[in-house]
Amino acid sequence: MPVFVNARIATMDPANPGLGIIEQGAIQTDTNGRIAWIGAAKYLPPSTGERHDLNGRLVTPGLIDCHTHLVWGGTRADEFEMRLAGRSYAEISNAGGGIVSTVKATRAASLDELVRLASLRARALMADGVTTVEVKSGYGLDTANETKQLRAARALAAALSNRIDVVTTFLGAHALPPEAKGDKDRYIDLVCKEMIPAIGRDKLADAVDVFMEGIAFSAEQTARVFEAAKKYGLPVKLHADQLSNLGGAALAARYGALSADHLEYTDEAGAIAMAKAGTVAVILPGAFYYLRETRKPPIELFRKHGVAMAVASDANPGSSPILSLRLAMNMACILFHMTVEEAILGVTRNAAKALGRADIGVLKVGAQCNLAIWDSPSPAALVYEMGPAPLLMRVFRGIADKERSA
Ligand code: DI6
Ligand code: FE
Secondary structure (H helix, E strand, O other), X not given: OOEEEEEEEEXXXXXOOOOOEEEEEEEEEOOOOEEEEEEEHHHOOOOOOOEEEOOOOEEEEOEEEOOOOOOOOOOOHHHHHHHHOOXXXXXXXXXXXXXXXXXXXXXXXXXXXXXXXHHHHHHHHHOOOEEEEEEEOOOOOOHHHHHHHHHHHHHHXXXXXXXXXXXXXXXXXXXXXXXXXXXXXXXXXXXXXXXXXXXXXXXXXXXEEEEEOOOOEOHHHHHHHHHHHHHXXXXXXXXXXXXXXXXXXXXXXXXXXXXXXXXXXXXXXXXXXXXXXXXXXXXXXXXXXXOOOOOOOOXXXXXXXXXXXXXXXXXXXXXXXXXXXXXXXXXXXXXXOOOHHHHHHHOOHHHHHHOXXXXXXXXXXXXXXXXXXXXXXXXXXXXHOOOOOOEEEEEEOOEEOOOOOO
């Protein structure tokens, strides 16, 4: 089994400060694609595997994009022009554009077409070193189309030759479909009584999410969805406090949510509740940037109260059409004043926590040997220099999928 030597390994081990760097390190994989040994190379036990000398380059865990809406049909570039001309995201949404326009295109697309489109997008993320991606539904908004979207997400890994881990989230409560004619409570009934049971039965989702917002669903409606998720043993997460403070962070914490995401309007009580519940704050600077928002998430409060922060692309056709996790990290630093360490922990250890996964995001014995090997010794360069990723090699479950000459 391959062994990687002479590496600057950023382990993300919480027992060590910062990124948990091991200089002159080595990693030995086992036959199951897990890490069999990791440490300073001089202590590496004799091994017979294929040796990769990394010449001092930086190795991080494979990156984890813990919040995307990667499966969709159509495009919303026309809305970009409308927003440039002065109309707001909420105005466009209330006028039947926004999420609902993507719903029409997604309903019209076949499952195969959705897989094809999503795999092109996932390839772009993989070029940035991503080895795990979370994918939400929420552009189907009826049982047939929500399950179609989740089946497309489940089919994505195979379409990418099983070189990526795909985690799925049911987001039926994303927007109100046109046929619901404004009756949000009745639609939430459908989500709870028809969609979640179907998805739970066929194991199509690993978690359940809700868009809690004035233009979407209320606290009470969110709680009903979370109760239904609980019945099927599905963990929850929440699009919370993105455009206003409806107490989403605290509600997510009350349900022991894996994560609360966006959080621009979260207050101190919300941050404290999240810290107590171990709910991860998923920071999504792409949507903030594209919507020209001005209210920033309370990074200082998350630091003060010890809330783990993740960073994700929120890749979607409306508010965050970006297919680069490194760009999201860069924006988190430039726009929200996160540090390089926070950004990198946010796409590794803390992103894994936001997905409820203990086997990824940290390089330790027994973890998946998912690695991003960078053509640079410097963690800051990953977050600072944009353009094509300086990725030398991506390793998924112990196997390198790409090696270009150094
Ligand atoms: N918040 C977002 O930023 C995305 N969904 C959500 O709940 C936007 C999705 C879209 O505009 O298509
Ligand atoms: Fe989102």
